[in-house]
Amino acid sequence: MERRSFSIEQKGRTLFGYAARFGDPTPIGGWTETIQPGAFKRSLAGPAAASIRAVYEHNDAALLGRVGAGTLRLSEDDVGLAFELDLPDTTLGRDLSELVKRGDVAGCSFGFIPVKEDWQGEVRSLQDVDLHEITITANPAYQSTSVSVRSKKPVQAIAHARRYLEFLECIR
Numbered sequence: 001m002e003r004r005s006f007s008i009e010q011k012g013r014t015l016f017g018y019a020a021r022f023g024d025p026t027p028i029g030g031w032t033e034t035i036q037p038g039a040f041k042r043s044l045a046g047p048a049a050a051s052i053r054a055v056y057e058h059n060d061a062a063l064l065g066r067v068g069a070g071t072l073r074l075s076e077d078d079v080g081l082a083f084e085l086d087l088p089d090t091t092l093g094r095d096l097s098e099l100v101k102r103g104d105v106a107g108c109s110f111g112f113i114p115v116k117e118d119w120q121g122e123v124r125s126l127q128d129v130d131l132h133e134i135t136i137t138a139n140p141a142y143q144s145t146s147v148s149v150r151s152k153k154p155v156q157a158i159a160h161a162r163r164y165l166e167f168l169e170c171i172r
Contacts, residue, residue: 013087015100017146019108019134021080024144031122040076042115043131049074051132054085058111058135062092074134081110083134084150096136100149107140108147 022037043049050068065071065085073084087093099105116128136147 013089013093013097014150015083015085015087015097015136015147016150017083017108017148018080019074019083019110019145020142021144022078024142025123026142028124028141031124033124033126035080035126037078038076039126039129040074040081040131042128043112044074044076048130052134053132054083054134054136056092056096056135057137058109058133064088064093064096064136072134074131081131081134083108085136097149099138100136100147105136105138106147107137107143108145109135109137109140109142111135 020035020040022035022039025032025034027033043052051066052072052074053066054064054072056062056064064087067074071086071088075082087097096105110131111133112126112129112131114126114129116126118125118127
């Protein structure tokens with residue numbers, strides 16, 4: 001009789017949170033900046049979305065994932081720019097997972113080019129941006145950003161369990 005076990009995704013391999021939150025006034029240099037709902041919508045829907053990547057501390061050499069590879073998933077909801085990131089099985093990925101679990105790294109940032117912005121005195125409102133990256137960071141400009149560790153997506157856990165139960169039925 002053959003037996004198979006279905007590997008369960010390693011715990012602590014998926015990060016999730018908000019790389020940006022809407023309507024959160026944040027001091028940046030000599031001005032205050034806010035992000036408006038819809039600011040990321042065009043970037044996420046366009047052909048360049050596949051090249052948006054996740055990095056550590058705005059360092060291109062510290063690549064963590066990319067939309068086009070399916071390892072980074074981005075969406076804009078009514079709160080802000082939400083993300084899920086499957087960490088690579090690298091030293092950086094393992095170390096970052098541990099740093100996030102411990103709370104040493106607890107925020108995010110993003111790299112962009114403004115397409116449409118509105119200035120009211122010293123307040124800059126980002127209305128549309130070309131998003132190039134999100135970054136996981138210990139020192140976010142926007143303090144309301146967040147990153148946490150998820151051990152397994154509930155949908156994947158159910159799918160694994162269903163396949164395992166189907167397999168058990170087959171061998172009985």
